[in-house]
Amino acid sequence: MTLFPHPLVSAVIALLWLVLTEVSAGQLLLAAIVAVLAGLAYRRLTPDPIRVRRPRQILRLFLRVGGDIIRSNIAVARLIVTQGRDHRRRAGFVHIPLELTNQHALAILAMIVTATPGTAWIEYDPREGRLLLHVFDLLESDDWVDIIKSRYESLLLEIFE
Incomplete structure (x- = not known):
């Protein structure tokens, strides 16, 4: 299990968190925690690949x-x-x-x-x-x-x- 299964999702969430709040050490730490947890949660939502038989x-x-x-x-x-x-x-x-x-x-x-x-x-x-x-x-x-x-x-x- 990797810490960042979806690094782009985690990075966007952390960036949005910091844009919507103030940039401080506490908010940076909180953004990192939320981003990691959201990336881990997103892994469970990844659907199976789509297979189309008759397009x-x-x-x-x-x-x-x-x-x-x-x-x-x-x-x-x-x-x-x-x-x-x-x-x-x-x-x-x-x-x-x-x-x-x-x-x-x-x-x-x-x-x-x-x-x-x-x-x-x-x-x-x-x-x-x-x-x-x-x-x-x-x-x-x-x-x-x-x-x-x-x-x-x-x-x-x-x-x-």
Whole structure:
């Protein structure tokens, strides 16, 4: 174990500490201690390297997500403007079983879900491989299971696993 596993991170933290406080012997010592501890803590946050199996699918996923975000913006705006007159629609939670295990693919799926208006990633249980999703305009929970699995998870599986 080295004292400075991430020397650049430690140096930047120490420098920022000194910029934000006064430069004195005590602050210099405190900056060094905080920088070393932060560098050691950062080592635990270093993710595994990303391995992409099918890079061409990334563009397909990007275009699909972009289109879905635009459509979702329109749908949510319509629901808000009409004050939700369609009484079949309601907000609710959906449990979605996932096959994804790659941490990078799961992080991207979380960003997709969060960036899409009307949906929110609530919880992921890695033991059961189950995602809890909140949906603003829920009609049938099975529809959302199909949407997540067929539109996003299938492409993420091709890209990462």
